[in-house]
Amino acid sequence: MTASVSLYIHIPFCRKRCSYCSFVSYAGRLGDIAKYMQAVKYEISQRIDGRQLKSVYFGGGTPSLVPVRYIKSLMESISRYFPKSGKTEVSLEANPCTIDNTCLKDLLNAGINRLSIGLQSLDDGELSTLGRLHNSQQALEAVKHARSAGFDNINLDLIYGIPGQTVSSWEQTLREAVNLSPEHLSLYGLSLEPGTLMMELIESGALPQLNPDLSADQYELAEEILEEEGYRHYEISNWAKPGYECRHNLVYWNRGEYIGAGTGASSYLGGRRYNNTSSLDKYLEEALAGKTISIENDEIISPELASAEAAILSLRLDEGIDMEKYNRDYCTDILSVYNKQITELEGYGLIQNDGVYIKLTPRGRLLGNEVFWRFLPELTGETNLHRVATE
Ligand code: SF4
Incomplete structure (x- = not known):
């Protein structure tokens, strides 16, 4: 925590x-x-x-x-x-x-x-x-x-x-x-x-x-x-x-924890991301009766999802992915795990790797979604992360 x-x-x-x-x-x-x-x-x-x-x-x-x-x-x-x-x-x-x-x-x-x-x-x-x-x-x-x-x-x-x-x-x-x-x-x-x-x-x-x-x-x-x-x-x-x-x-963007209050609000706590009910009537009824608020899109963020999410969100920021920090935080080696994607995206001129950071190029900023989806784990069904990557 x-x-x-x-x-x-x-x-x-x-x-x-x-x-x-x-x-x-x-x-x-x-x-x-x-x-x-x-x-x-x-x-x-x-x-x-x-x-x-x-x-x-x-x-x-x-x-x-x-x-x-x-x-x-x-x-x-x-x-x-x-x-x-x-x-x-x-x-x-x-x-x-x-x-x-x-x-x-x-x-x-x-x-x-x-x-x-x-x-x-x-x-x-x-x-x-x-x-x-x-x-x-x-x-x-x-x-x-x-x-x-x-x-x-x-x-x-x-x-x-x-x-x-x-x-x-x-x-x-x-x-x-x-x-x-x-x-x-x-x-x-x-x-x-x-x-x-x-x-x-x-x-x-x-x-x-x-x-x-x-x-x-x-x-x-x-x-x-x-x-x-x-x-x-x-x-x-x-x-x-x-x-x-x-x-x-x-x-x-740094995957910090947040509490979301109110109808439809999203929370990320203890490795879990979820939304309150998006129905205003339901929210009012439950909260005013002192009940627990119903939740939607409840998702446990697995280690695989967490590391993909960190890569995508870091790429949104100007400093990009700090590879040493990333490898430490996610006990991994980003250049091995995403070797194919990084090589391909560098080839397209969408990202650059200076040996310390991987970041979007100006062209990559224009085509962010083309970059982000490549970091998504192969999953069946849409997850909150798939929405983060494609919005
Ligand atoms: S976009 Fe318009 S309708 Fe939608 S939340 Fe904002 S002000 Fe309201």
């Missing part, structure tokens, strides 16, 4: 589903927020494990829809149950049209010290294609409000590869976002998920198909611009000013 643990709290409420959304989120259930926060408080009280909290992350859904008094009260409970240090990173995801100066100051006072704002784009047409509720003006104002409220650690989420988005509209969004001087940027390539409105619209021809070549150009442009602006590209989709790398997400 590691000396510290992280805590993820899932807030599944949204005003409306975005067209591309495949997260555990519920529209039209805002009336359940008070009950839900009580349920989460109960769940957290059942999951105390005595370790210090490295990070807390309120993700969603739309955590910024929750009235701040509930966040404050939950933070007080968390502090009672888990020791925190001055260094504990506490992030909250916010949507631009749900925050104002007063609530942002209150969030800061409640102990939130990192704000992740879902800008997604600064082009009104693209925001409307994504089905977002905010416009570019509200997005810009949200960041300014966060700054004036006193947040000094702000992440902006942006999406590239949006149907209809050009390289030049992406460049404009990116440059405007950088002008806001965020400490951190997460850039996600749009992916089409089954059952989403976006997929329906593309299949019916109402929206153009996704264009992977254009997305690759947009990604390369982002790498260029953000490097010029002094951001470190520390993970495939994440850039930070020095010292502002997201501690919570680094726990995931």
Whole structure:
């Protein structure tokens, strides 16, 4: 067991589903927020494990829809149950049209010290294609409000590869976002998920198909611009000013342990990974009756899976796989176990091995999934690791 643990709290409420959304989120259930926060408080009280909290992350859904008094009260409970240090990173995801100066100051006072704002784009047409509720003006104002409220650690989420988005509209969004001087940027390539409105619209021809070549150009442009602006590209989709790398997400990428609370939340503890039920009704019913929360996708991570997962997650990071550490941690010799894959991927110019680290090349960063699946053990059926590798 590691000396510290992280805590993820899932807030599944949204005003409306975005067209591309495949997260555990519920529209039209805002009336359940008070009950839900009580349920989460109960769940957290059942999951105390005595370790210090490295990070807390309120993700969603739309955590910024929750009235701040509930966040404050939950933070007080968390502090009672888990020791925190001055260094504990506490992030909250916010949507631009749900925050104002007063609530942002209150969030800061409640102990939130990192704000992740879902800008997604600064082009009104693209925001409307994504089905977002905010416009570019509200997005810009949200960041300014966060700054004036006193947040000094702000992440902006942006999406590239949006149907209809050009390289030049992406460049404009990116440059405007950088002008806001965020400490951190997460850039996600749009992916089409089954059952989403976006997929329906593309299949019916109402929206153009996704264009992977254009997305690759947009990604390369982002790498260029953000490097010029002094951001470190520390993970495939994440850039930070020095010292502002997201501690919570680094726990995931470094295979640290985390507790997930709330509906659909994932936990990784004692070599086991599992999700809480993704049914909001079931979660509320069980937690409010003081019962154990039902779980889904329960998986024991075998030594074989653990080492494959470590290889894949390390390759997502800029330093790549530290071979000596990897061999020590997994009692193995990476160059023998993955000899065929490493040789093949080096041949394709997707990875490089400098004798100490194995890392993705710039081309490998563009084609990450082509690299990752080769490290998967041959298994029957899909595992959580298969999802990690192909997302
Ligand atoms: S705000 Fe996020 S979680 Fe909510 S519907 Fe949109 S993409 Fe999904």
